[in-house]
Amino acid sequence: MTTSAVIVNPAKVVDLDERREEICGLLAEAGWPEPLWLTTTPEDPGCGMAVQAVEAGVDVVFTCGGDGTVMAVASVLAGTDVALALVPSGTGNLLATNLGVTRDVRAAVDVAIRGDRRRIDVGIVDGADTSTGHPGTFTVMAGMGFDAELLDATPDTAKRRFGWLAYVAAGARRLRRKRVPMRIRLDGGRWLRRRARSVLVANVGRLQGGIPLLPDAEPDDGWLDVAVLTPRDLTDWVRLGWGVIMRRGGRRQLETYRARKVEVHSDREQARELDGDVVAPARMLVARISPGALLLCVPRAIPPPPAV
CATH class of the missing domain: 2.60.200.40 (Tumour Suppressor Smad4)
Structure with a gap:
């Protein structure tokens, strides 16, 4: 059984309740249990939520936000076996665009359920700490x-x-x-x-x-x-x-x-x-x-x- 967490940036999603119902419904259709639902804050763009998800032992973490949310979550998931799934909701969504993940929520969630897993590189910038203290x-x-x-x-x-x-x-x-x-x-x-x-x-x-x-x-x-x-x-x-x-x-x-x-x-x-x-x-x-x-x-x- 695949367990998951969803990290949502409320500044990038118009209707949080509707988005939650849609994602949870799609996961339930696939036989996945109810995901851990976490919301970013102005003080924490997603790093703390990603730590919480990893500590909970989930297999997949969905990011529902823009490139900044993805960056924050990726900084925590890098080096682990927890998979990152993209649900593009921001302006640029450049990682999703480069890898062929669309803004359609059903299609994006389906990538995590039925798609492949690919290990990608991560860039590290020395001395460029985020507001939460992560490198x-x-x-x-x-x-x-x-x-x-x-x-x-x-x-x-x-x-x-x-x-x-x-x-x-x-x-x-x-x-x-x-x-x-x-x-x-x-x-x-x-x-x-x-x-x-x-x-x-x-x-x-x-x-x-x-x-x-x-x-x-x-x-x-x-x-x-x-x-x-x-x-x-x-x-x-x-x-x-x-x-x-x-x-x-x-x-x-x-x-x-x-x-x-x-x-x-x-x-x-x-x-x-x-x-x-x-x-x-x-x-x-x-x-x-x-x-x-x-x-x-x-x-x-x-x-x-x-x-x-």
Whole structure:
């Protein structure tokens, strides 16, 4: 008998009672017992609830929230055999998008019931403690510079009303800001010196709106994919955006690398983010990979057609 817990972020769910009835009903149909139901708070985005679920001995933990809720819960489940199941309810839902989990509640729950289990990597950022004291982790990406600036500048009300398009409006107002000197070191090698607007360290490759920034990134390959964005002006931003969307051109404004440890240093404090949650600004971002740390519920793989 599979036991479970559901961790819900009430800020991301319109009708909590309806959502609870729906999820519990779907689990009951599958013969699963009543799940442990836990709600996040402004003080605890999900870490404490995940600890409670693990201590209760559940097999699967559902997250019903956005990428921030997933990040908090994943930081606790990493290194355990408790599986994480995604019920996307936030604005970005980037981990779910990259792994093919839809916002349809029935389909998302069905992934946990009838889908596969896949171990994925988890990124760890040194010195980026969350408000609850847990070490900073990410399942999607960490960033320093422009990406964190626009996340910090996008109001929650705009995100609820316009979805990921709210980030576009916030970002457009910041495209003309100057690049800053940054140094990047990969796996202890030589320092790369760049004037950049942003450095992204990613576990998966798609951004909001399905934009394929790092199309070769895989969440279980044991590598961090790094994107260094160096546009000088609005024209460069347009070239970069077009090149990324069309998967051609724009390479002068975008450098990509791979590493297991990434160090980014700046000569001034920069905004930083982990999986869409803004953390304290700093002059450095140090990230490393923890291979296969998180057991995740994913859609069942489609078998190849039989050979003729």
